[in-house]
Amino acid sequence: MHMESTRIPLERCPDLVILTDTPKGRGVFAAKLIPAKTVLDACPVLILGIEENERHIEHTSLYHYTYNWPIVNEEGKKQKAQAIIFGLGSMFNHSSHEQNVVWDRDLLRQMITYRALRDIQPGEELCISYGDHLTFKDADAPPLPRPEDEIEQLNRIQLD
Numbered sequence: 814m815h816m817e818s819t820r821i822p823l824e825r826c827p828d829l830v831i832l833t834d835t836p837k838g839r840g841v842f843a844a845k846l847i848p849a850k851t852v853l854d855a856c857p858v859l860i861l862g863i864e865e866n867e868r869h870i871e872h873t874s875l876y877h878y879t880y881n882w883p884i885v886n887e888e889g890k891k892q893k894a895q896a897i898i899f900g901l902g903s904m905f906n907h908s909s910h911e912q913n914v915v916w917d918r919d920l921l922r923q924m925i926t927y928r929a930l931r932d933i934q935p936g937e938e939l940c941i942s943y944g945d946h947l948t949f950k951d952a953d954a955p956p957l958p959r960p961e962d963e964i965e966q967l968n969r970i971q972l973d
């Protein structure tokens with residue numbers, strides 16, 4: 814029997830570079846102005862087995878490149894698996910405040926497409942949000958106040 818294959822169009826913005834020595838390791842940066850809504854990359858995905866992930870991948874550096882991926886198991890129960898993203902999706906760093914990239918999962922075709930959330934200026938880093946539970950120290954986080962500054966601030970509070 815002949816199975817009809819699905820054709821998945823690919824698209825990558827050519828105006829991107831990787832910089833290798835940023836405070837976040839390697840990162841993706843704009844080489845030119847990238848207008849809002851530009852498709853940055855369309856990436857195929859490899860969904861990992863839940864047990865495969867727990868027994869193996871979670872104990873490797875590859876785990877820090879995985880995304881959550883919702884699946885429905887053989888009993889019809891919804892579960893959270895992990896997926897490896899092939900392409901630039903694995904290279905976008907996290908920013909809490911300067912997120913300028915959004916992504917859409919295509920669960921059926923096992924793809925993720927990344928788009929510019931707004932105009933991105935030349936030289937700007939392209940960042941997604943990893944959510945609230947980071948497994949590393951956020952290089953974008955504002956520095957903690959020095960203890961002497963905290964005391965100075967407390968001294969200035971007026972209690973009426």
Ligand SMILES: C[S@@+](CC[C@H](N)C(=O)[O-])C[C@H]1O[C@@H](n2cnc3c(N)ncnc32)[C@H](O)[C@@H]1O
Nearest residue numbers: 837838839877878903904906907949950951952
């Ligand atoms: C998906 S990788 C991104 C690419 C990575 N920078 C590299 O050089 O291969 C995720 C890793 O990048 C680093 N990273 C991403 N966002 C960061 C941030 N805001 N601050 C510090 N490190 C970050 C962390 O080491 C994290 O585990």
